[in-house]
Amino acid sequence: MKTGKVIIGANYGDEGKGLFTDYFASQAPEDSLVIRFNGGAQAGHTVVSPDGRRHVFSHFGSGTLLGVPTFLSKFFIVNPLIFVKEYAELAQVSETPPEITIDPNAFLTTPFDMFINQTIEKQRAGKRHGSCGLGINETVTRSLRSPQYRLKSCDVLNSTGLRRRLHELKDSWFKDRLIELKLDPMEEGIQKFVNNTDRIIEEYIKDTQTLIDLATISDRIPPVRQVLFEGAQGLMLDEDRIDQFPHVTRSKTGLTNVLHLAPQFGIEKLCVTYVSRTYLTRHGAGPLEGESDWTLPDSTNIPNQFQGTLRFAPLSLPALEQNIEYDLHRAKNTELDISADLAMTCADQVPVPDTRRMFLTLKHVSFGPTRSSVCQALSSSMR
């Protein structure tokens, strides 16, 4: 029976999904594949290898430093411009070229999506939604509005056609969307962008050509024994979390997409690992219950214009349990064989809470940023 391992963040992101993907991948690096099943360029999964190499993954699976290939599923949102940037960064730390396959149906982010996202988020000033300014929400909005506005990763294979579509988008979607969002097209920043569009489109086309040079566009996944589904963001940011709206992300962060993909790849059994830090963090705006004035070190989450700084709160086990129960509930009608456990990171910063009364087992604990700091939490001494 082919098994899939699923790594899902149980909170607001930043839980340690990268660390655990790297950890599981290291158990069979020659025979694993990482599938990204949600999100896009906004993800930032930090992996530090035991020999000290460090990379923050957004388009690539967190097993990349181990040579594990990546598959970006149709639920992933591809951003060619960030892809090329990240590939160049990876070249600095990776020993071998990363292997990556992209589903032809994955949505494509355009410069227009990014620009609109940044402009509205800037206008929100103190009331920001916590967006990274990479146009994820805009990409989905545009793609779902009408097939004529939708771009998919296979469209990069036809550069002439893509260029034409982008110019069309500029004159149709971009123009209308500015009006819809009550953005003034005569505003200085917008004017500047508009004046530059021809060159921006050309640079973007160049990036898409580099992308097909480096990646394979195909819906066939390489035959491997171990499939790792690497989630992005966290359960509390799922687009279905009405209670958290509008500070949510535009994708399904939990099991939903995995339940859809698994049968397509011949997977019958799923082992889900829900990852949480021993405390709660939140990046960017939105509610954070019990927010405290801690400042714990975190080199990934450098403050930025759009997300601000990382915020901290103590972990509430009942809330954590509720998130996970809610997610597992989605799988109740599936024919897949599903098991779930819990992993906790940052035990070196805040002690591991007593999880004995939770409905699922704490199976792994990490005392540091690398996979060598992960250990199995079998004995009660851990608690």
Next chain:
Amino acid sequence: MGTSRWSPEDWDVYADRVKDTASVDLFRSKKLHDDLNPKNIAVRESCDSALNPLSTPIIVAVDETGSMGMLAETLIRNGLGILIEEIYARKPVTDPHVMCMAFGDAWTDFAPLQVTQFECDIRLADQLSKFYIEGNGGGNNFESYNLPWYFAATRTKCDAFLKRNKKGYLFTVGDEPPAPKLLAEHVKRIFGGGLQRDISTRDLLTMASKTWNIFHIIIEEGSFYRSSPEKTRRAWRDLLGEGAITLEDHTKLAELIVSILEVQEGNDLASVAESWQGSTSLTILHSLSGQQPSKPNGIKGLLRM
């Protein structure tokens, strides 16, 4: 979350940047890609399917050697992309299955032949991007145009011929004369074996023509052709007759190949040429003035093989 930042201000830099690809180039293929290496290919198939019940295989092989200069890069990186788009859009033949090849000189090159799959959609472009353009070639006054022929004759399996007795189309593109023969030792090195003794290019042509309609397009802008036009043209005419076609403007390769296919499928040359705009129309007419529409009895091709 999120480390890949992008600010509104970054767009100015993006629009103005002189792209620094150095670090990305570290990983870029500087050698023959495994998937395209003939040594790893037992057979390439063009099969009928529910979506493509009447498949027609088409092979376009481009000379990537130094005498083609930047032309090789342009033709392979852009030309073939436009070509397959035109073929899929115009459908000059039923259910086209396109395969592309890049080839060089069997005597001197490290990767004298690279071969994609047969594809029925634009995904072929993904494979084109993996071609390694060696740009070498020897000063031996010919290139190995017979390698694509050998591949087509021995390593392809096409339903068009097997089920419907219809030949595929094979185009080679380049600026030098044909190589005189194919050496068994080269076949061993490039394909991993398969030829008992050396074979003359003419005999190989006879062999490949059993299942393929063979054409060669001479690129007049190539540096070799410009220095020896008569010699090149004569050698190809002698070998292929009207299947040797000259092209004065390499940017019209797609239109030329589509036109050849349309004429071969029985369309009238004048109306095929007219279907293109402006100067393209003239270029096509100029290239194909020696071509005639196919005979009505279904015998395709211009070769007397």
